[in-house]
Amino acid sequence: MAPYDLTGYWVSVVTEDWRWRMTTPPKGDYISIPLSDEGRRMAFAWDPKTEGSCKAYAAAGLLHIPTRLKISWQGDDVLKVESDAGAQTRLLRFAQTRDSGLGTRDSGLGSRDSKTDSGTPGARSLQGFSIAEWEPLGPAGAGRAGGGPPPRALKVTTTNLSEGWLRKNGVPYSNQTTLVEHWDRVAFPNGDVWLTVSQYVSDPKYLTGDYTTSMHFKRELDGSKFNPQPCRDL
């Protein structure tokens, strides 16, 4: 049984890094990103004519881009995340059997504990291969005060990525990148429901350390504004 329901429609609300997300920054503007020398060289080599390339919509950059998301279940074990910006699809696979002790498969939320292996990595791709799991909150290995089942949250680890961009101006990440994400859902007292995705990008080639960001999406009542627009497949 999943602790919370992520399905539905969500919209980016860009209150952070606005200039770098709402517009395409100038070439070489990699401020805030811990680029290596090689990464900087690549960033300065970016050709502005390639603006709009699908590389900007690859897994480690996709959620930075102002977009709407449609999240749904694909079968029992795969959470499907579609963006209208760039018309991309990420598949979050609950690949390992887990005995959560939290209840039945069908929670009534439309979400499940994974029971089977949901795929194999295959060829490298823009969206890579994502493994999802409901991970206990808190420090690693800790129990919780008061007993009972530990609260859990969605952790996604993505590998098998092809090269992509962290920003629309070609700030690169390599095919050696690992992307770890925590997907949380909170409901504020005014009734607004938010999805937040905290991302940690590790790239031994173009980054000198983890690149850490967190994006937030507000829940929308329906998909009337979800309007997929393809990226440029250069």
Next chain:
Amino acid sequence: MFKRISLVVLVLSPALLAQGPPPGPPMVELVGSWAMVNDEERLIRIDPGPELGNFTGFPLNPAGRQKALTWNSTIQAIPEHQSRPHAGTYSMRGPNPSPHIGEVIDPISRRVIAYTLTGLFENANRTIWLDGRPHPSDAAERLWTGFSTGEWENGMLHVTTTHFKPMFIQRNGIPVSPYAVMHEYFVRHGDRMTLITQIDDPVYLEEPFVRTSTFRWNPGARENPITEVDVADEIPGLRQGDVPHYPLGATHPEYADDNQLPFVATLGGKQTLYPEYVETLRQLPKTVALPTGAWSAPQLPPAPKGRSAKDLARPYRPTYENTGQVEVVPVQGTVYMLAGAGSNITVDVGPNALLVVDTNETAMSDKLLAAIRTISPLPIRYIVNTSPDPDHVGGNEKFAKSADNSGANAFYEQGARVYAHENAYARMTNPKNGTPLPTSLWPTDAFAASLKTLFVTGEPIEIIHQPAAHTDGDLMVFFRKSDVISTGDLFSTDRYPVIEAARGGSLGGVLDSLNHLIDIAIPEYNSMGGTRVIPGHGRICNEIDLVEYRDAMTIIADRITELVLDGKTLEQVKAAGVTLDYDGLYGATTGLWTTDMFVEAVYREIKANTAPWKARLLRNVPAAELTSVASNTTAAGAKRVAAAAKPARKPSGDPLEGKWVLDLFASSYEPSSLLPYRREMVITVDKEETTHAVSSWRRPQGNGSPLSTYNYTAKFDGKPYPIPNWGKANVTLKRVDANTIERTIDGAEIGKETATWTLSADRKTLTVVAKGTDATGVTYASKQIYEKR
């Protein structure tokens, strides 16, 4: 005592003790040290800080935008604004917070009853109560940290914070009101923690503002030592009451210009936050023009009945009307405040008697006296009336006769002494218009001096007359040992100053009284606590609240002054929105004192005697920002207007000519600390002679003022020409060819530099390769890439 201990042992049986505390809601361990991860908005969160005019990412409403655009960072240098910590709305976001989360454990139950958040900027450390206690009343003091309660929800700590002092969400003037409510979720994932924050503030925001921050587990980190920031004289020639700000209509387009953004996009607003705006951005013109409209302050909902976090989940604006319920609020020392009856009452408890400041309305006397008896049974022997208003003196008779004073001495048999200024006494007993108050309400002791002192409650008390403010008979009362000031209607937190011009009142007097109060009030370190202030209406305050109110009234007066000087009518002044950014805090459209009445009173006062207001305006607002005023007032203004009136010079066609802006990302400096955060050059060429003006910005908090500027005029003949006011330096220029210039600068106070300027083939890029030695012998070099604008 011994018996009590035995009883406890009997009740707590071994079986119960073995069970430990009963299970609580699911919680995860948050205790320990955390470090901020700054991979988002690094430039804004640390140095150089947010630029003036950069409001991107904020759902500002028109009032919030007006307040932000008229904010001048110079205000942070005046003494009463120095040493402020960041409010709870910003302290977890601003420069490098390294919070340590600790626990407060109940000594008996051993339960965690609170978390502490320490290590925040200038020690505005927070406590998050987990024991279900209610939030304070509306009469309570508001704090930089606010008041926080927390509860666990699905393994996430949900914190609700109210009771902020007015502050900002971002340190370039983006405001947050004291009525904002902040919700936070602390979510721990292994060694990372995500903090999800929602700030709900309809006073300045179109919709709740949400942002997320990430922290990294940082075991072993030590907190910074407590910093007590000393207040220093930073602005030469500053006078009491000076409030630096920008005028209405200020735009600050530099951020938009530097980043080639449409100006209107940099002003924030709800619509700018959503994906649709990406396309809108492409179509927006680059013109610099502020949005226009007839805006009004949003109406906040009424106060809820309860005080739990759930009750206070949404903002509201306290009214401080008479609720019929009296609340006793301990203030400081021996001083208490009685709230809830409309106007506030101050009670000072001495060893033998009580002194009361103001007595509210007649109908409330019994309830108020009953409340006073819960503080002390001692008799009320001294009463001070701060003004002649019925809601301040209506209880005089019942209060004065409330205690059995017979036998104390001859005077007391008549009841308590009631002090008032003689002007107030005259208004009560023999008004020029209207009828006098009943004789039973008249003060017994009127005085004419500017200061009356007493020592009747175990502490020195100053009763200070403030002429021509709310009326001409206003008093404030300063309890020197308790360190509390009772202001009467010289200061209220919920309304614009009530200026009774017909009874000798004036805004000028109100500002004088506020500045006087600010002089008396001394906060503890970092603008917290210290002298407490009981306003005529509203909540308990300290110096900071006085300063905010003084600033607001000064700024409004300056705006009206400028419009008066510009020949605007009263209706035009009202339509200009001179109070828009303060109406959500003080404005009213109904009742005895509306915003319109306040603006009209101020307009008439300034119109009747403009000269002192004009002088005040010119101290507070940069002259160059005041087009109509400055043109006939200051030399700088006259020069600027004259320059504007001069016919535009015909361009020479030289490719060097124009405005050049440094590309920060393509340029490099050695040492890198020399990199400015902004640099512009304007070059004009007239045959063999060129004029070159350079502005470099390095100021960390970006107030739009260049840190350094110089300009000179020289010929391309290799001969030295002086650079005025620039380190006694000379410059030589030599034109190698149409696209190449060689320049040297040599000055005793700045050292020597040589540079080669090279224009690109398309003449859109100017590359300056420079190297030099400064006056101390340190070498430097740079490759500066400029783009033509």
